[in-house]
Amino acid sequence: MNAKIRTYQPDEEQVLYDICLLTGDSGNDATGQYLDPRLLGEVYVGPYLRFPAALALVGTDEDGVAGYVLGVQDTVAFERWCEREWWPSLRSRYPLGAFPPESADERIVRLIHSPPTAPPDVVERYPAHLHIDLLPRLQGQGDGRRLLTALLDDLAAIGVPGIHLGVARANERAIGFYRRMGFTEVQSFAHSLVMARLLMH
Numbered sequence: 001m002n003a004k005i006r007t008y009q010p011d012e013e014q015v016l017y018d019i020c021l022l023t024g025d026s027g028n029d030a031t032g033q034y035l036d037p038r039l040l041g042e043v044y045v046g047p048y049l050r051f052p053a054a055l056a057l058v059g060t061d062e063d064g065v066a067g068y069v070l071g072v073q074d075t076v077a078f079e080r081w082c083e084r085e086w087w088p089s090l091r092s093r094y095p096l097g098a099f100p101p102e103s104a105d106e107r108i109v110r111l112i113h114s115p116p117t118a119p120p121d122v123v124e125r126y127p128a129h130l131h132i133d134l135l136p137r138l139q140g141q142g143d144g145r146r147l148l149t150a151l152l153d154d155l156a157a158i159g160v161p162g163i164h165l166g167v168a169r170a171n172e173r174a175i176g177f178y179r180r181m182g183f184t185e186v187q188s189f190a191h192s193l194v195m196a197r198l199l200m201h
């Protein structure tokens with residue numbers, strides 16, 4: 001049976017943080033890698049649930065929420081909002097050096113203190129960006145396509161011209177999925193790619 005797709009409800013934050021961690025190692029479970037199980041979600045989920053203009057959709061099955069897609073139409077506005085409203089309290093809660101230097105946690109802490117910003121030439125053409133994660137029980141049955149299509153349709157309906165995303169090179173499955181969904185590589189780094197596509201109007 002297909003997952004049901006609907007808007008995120010405010011009491012579902014914890015399950016989205018859990019899904020983020022359970023898929024956080026290039027699509028695989030990252031639970032064993034982090035001392036603090038909330039850190040990944042604080043970067044890749046939390047701000048999307050608070051930013052006023054974000055779109056947050058979830059996929060549910062008989063056992064509850066099992067996947068999400070999170071998107072913002074204006075990445076530059078989102079980054080400015082995070083700098084004002086999201087990062088300051090996290091920086092106090094997680095000072096640099098809070099975790100051992102080579103730990104996965106400390107890599108995320110460094111990111112919280114110096115978040116990368118999307119390249120100007122990418123956001124000019126593809127101003128929106130997204131994150132999508134499904135638990136294994138939802139994967140491979142068309143629900144990723146349905147969730148992503150729902151987000152792309154919503155963004156196209158409000159006139160957004162294009163969207164981009166970041167993906168780890170190690171996540172070959174997701175790269176194949178994004179290609180199939182019409183995304184192409186627009187920037188390439190040692191460990192990650194930026195992929196993007198235009199939206200139809």
Ligand SMILES: CC(C)(COP(=O)(O)OP(=O)(O)OC[C@H]1O[C@@H](n2cnc3c(N)ncnc32)[C@H](O)[C@@H]1OP(=O)(O)O)[C@@H](O)C(=O)NCCC(=O)NCCS
Pocket residue numbers: 023026027028132133134135138139140141142143144145146166167168171172173174175176177180181
């Ligand atoms: C990546 C992910 C979102 C894809 O969702 P999914 O539900 O598994 O994918 P779907 O079943 O909806 O596949 C949609 C289409 O993509 C195709 N596809 C999926 N993976 C593919 C791959 N690796 N290579 C080529 N095509 C692929 C499917 O065949 C399908 O094609 P069709 O609809 O034309 O028949 C999901 O597997 C997931 O959440 N993985 C773990 C978390 C993750 O890696 N997130 C991305 C982080 S950047």
